[in-house]
Amino acid sequence: MKPGARAKKKLSTQDRRVLARWAADCAEHVLLYFEKEYPTDDRPRKAIEAARAWARGRTTVGEARKASVAAHAAARRAKDVAARAAARAAGQAVATAHMAGHAPHAANYAAAAAGAAGIAKEREWQNQRLPKRLQ
Template sequence: MKRYTREEQRLLAVWAADCAERVLPLFEKMRPKDKRPREAIKACRRWVRTGIFRMADIRKASLGAHSAAREAAREAKGGGVACFAARKAGREAKAGRVVCFAARAAGRKAKDGGVACFAARAAGHSVATAHVPEHAFGSSYYAIKALEAADSTSEASRRARIARELSWQWRHLPKVLRKGWQEWQARKLPKAMRKRWREFLKKRK
């Protein structure tokens, strides 16, 4: 694991908070009363501003955001199950429109829950950057996952959206930190995302 200076860690935390904040509305649209991801981002920025590190506070903020992510994921799973059940019932009963609407509503709930889960994960990783600098790259990754999950139009649209977000993240990350990000991506990204990352890097050259 690369060693970062305190100033580099601070820059990573600012970037991570910015990445998470860009997708925070996706979480709050589904769960407007749950402020844990927002509070995690605030805790990250507070650490950057004051330099005061209290492990208990950082841990509480990070775990709170990740708990919010798990709750959103459970809702997504429940929505997916309900969607499949409603569609099956529609086929068997030939009930038509009512069951079809129920299936669509459950499907939307499943999709929104997945989006909210990823957005909350981005917030949780942002504040954890105060403890381990490379958590910043987790914030970047989950922000992209949230945007990818939010776009249900077409594969081409999702790829374009991811490319735009990667470009934004690249431009806003200080040059001195980009090599560390590239190394993290090479180690940590799932296979499908690594392919898109390589495509993105080729266009940067």
């Protein structure tokens, strides 16, 4: 789904709830990249939980927005590219409660997190094969 792809169509609350669940799934799939770097910072995880709670009708848009702001604050703190993108994915996922257009951004940030992690993994593999004296 491309950002803004559904922006022209007014979505029902039920459709927004489905998008929020999907966005939360996307964000949760890459959350490990944030939690690996910042194991004591639970703001992105709480944002994903808030997205799911909103999708079930168990929290307000206002509470969801607070969770989004917190996840984005965690992203600003993150030095690691994959961790930062994972936190942004969580922030965008929960922001879907406010506006459906945030859902595809969650997916895009999740893809960026996975891509950045893949690059880091490839560099690690390369460096393991390069003699220490040449690194």
